[in-house]
Amino acid sequence: MSSHLNPIVRLARPAGPDWTKTAANTMLGRAVRELREKAGLTQKDLARAIHVSNPTLHRLEAAETKPMRRTVEAVIGFFDLDQAKRDELLMLLSRAQEPEWFQERFGDCTPDYLHRLLGLESMAVDITTYDVRLVPGLLQTPEYTDHIVRTGLHLSEWDGPEVEMRRAQRRERQQRVLGQSDPPRCIFLLDQSILGRMAGTKKTMRGQVVHLREMTDLPHITIRFVLSSRMIAGNAAAMAGSMAQLQFGREGLPDFVYAEGYEKADYFFQPPRGLGSPAKPPTPKQSDYERHLQLLLRIQGEGCASPAKSQKMLEKAIRRYS
Structure with missing residues (x-):
C-alpha cells in the first residue's frame, strides 16, 4: 500500500559507505x-x-x-x-558502528525519539507527511525555526548556544534530505490553520510562506493544504498531530509510519510481506501501521485542496503578510 494515489515502485538506494x-x-x-x-x-x-x-x-x-x-x-x-x-x-x-550525523555535534539538542527518523529519512525514496500545527522542519526557514525554538526555551537561554545549535541542526537535516542529488519525492500535507498561526513577526511569516511557494515549483515537492471545511479535518486527522510515512523502495528498508506527540513519538513498521491471512489476523503492531497509513490516505484523498489550489492559497497568504 502506498500513500501515492498512482504509485510507481522505485528502487531502493544502493547499499554503500554513504548509508546512514x-x-x-x-x-x-x-x-x-x-x-x-x-x-x-x-x-x-x-x-x-x-x-x-x-x-x-x-x-x-x-x-x-x-x-x-x-x-x-x-x-x-x-x-x-x-x-x-x-x-x-x-x-x-x-x-x-560509526556515530550518526547528529550524535556528535547535535546530540544534546536531539531528543531520543527523533534518532531513528533522522537516521533514516535521507535514505527514503518517498516521504509523505502531515502536520497540523506548524510548518514541518524540512520546510522551515531559519527565522521561522528561531521562533519555534525560542518559544520552547527559557528566556535566559535565548542568548546562549542552544538556538543556533538547533537552527544549524535543522539546516543540516534539510540539506541531507532535500539537498541530495537524487532527493526523495515528497508530499507535504499541511493543515490550513498553519497559514494563519503566527510564528514570529509578519516578516517571518511572509518569508516562510514565500519559501513554501517557491518549493512547490520543484519537481519532487508537492504541498497540499488540509481544508478546515472538510470533515476529515474535524475528526481523527485533527487529533493526529504530526505523521510521516517513509518508503524505501524495492529491496530496501521496511517502510514505516512515524507519529509524533508531545515530546514522544511512535514508529509503526510495515509487516513483512506474506504475513497475515483470514485464518491468522494481523498483530496489533501490524494493525497500527495499516490504521495510520489509512488515515494518511484519507487526509490526502478526502481532506486536501489540490496542488494548484494550494499554490493559490500560498500566494494569497503572501499578499496578506506583505
Whole structure:
C-alpha cells in the first residue's frame, strides 16, 4: 500500500559507505535474519551455534544496539559465506558502528525519539507527511525555526548556544534530505490553520510562506493544504498531530509510519510481506501501521485542496503578510 494515489515502485538506494548508521544497522540485522530463516533455524538455534545469548542475537537482528564485531563474524563463519556476501556484511557492520550525523555535534539538542527518523529519512525514496500545527522542519526557514525554538526555551537561554545549535541542526537535516542529488519525492500535507498561526513577526511569516511557494515549483515537492471545511479535518486527522510515512523502495528498508506527540513519538513498521491471512489476523503492531497509513490516505484523498489550489492559497497568504 502506498500513500501515492498512482504509485510507481522505485528502487531502493544502493547499499554503500554513504548509508546512514541507522540504515546500515537495520539492513545488517535483516541480512542476518534472512540467513537464519533460509537455513530453517530459530534465533535460539543460531545463538547456541555461534555461542552468544539469545538476547544478543535478537538485538542484532532487531538493530536495537550497536552490533558487536565478534557476533557478526561468528555469523559469517557459521554460514560459510562467499566473499561478496562477507564483504557486504562487513561493510554494513563498519558503517553501523560509526556515530550518526547528529550524535556528535547535535546530540544534546536531539531528543531520543527523533534518532531513528533522522537516521533514516535521507535514505527514503518517498516521504509523505502531515502536520497540523506548524510548518514541518524540512520546510522551515531559519527565522521561522528561531521562533519555534525560542518559544520552547527559557528566556535566559535565548542568548546562549542552544538556538543556533538547533537552527544549524535543522539546516543540516534539510540539506541531507532535500539537498541530495537524487532527493526523495515528497508530499507535504499541511493543515490550513498553519497559514494563519503566527510564528514570529509578519516578516517571518511572509518569508516562510514565500519559501513554501517557491518549493512547490520543484519537481519532487508537492504541498497540499488540509481544508478546515472538510470533515476529515474535524475528526481523527485533527487529533493526529504530526505523521510521516517513509518508503524505501524495492529491496530496501521496511517502510514505516512515524507519529509524533508531545515530546514522544511512535514508529509503526510495515509487516513483512506474506504475513497475515483470514485464518491468522494481523498483530496489533501490524494493525497500527495499516490504521495510520489509512488515515494518511484519507487526509490526502478526502481532506486536501489540490496542488494548484494550494499554490493559490500560498500566494494569497503572501499578499496578506506583505
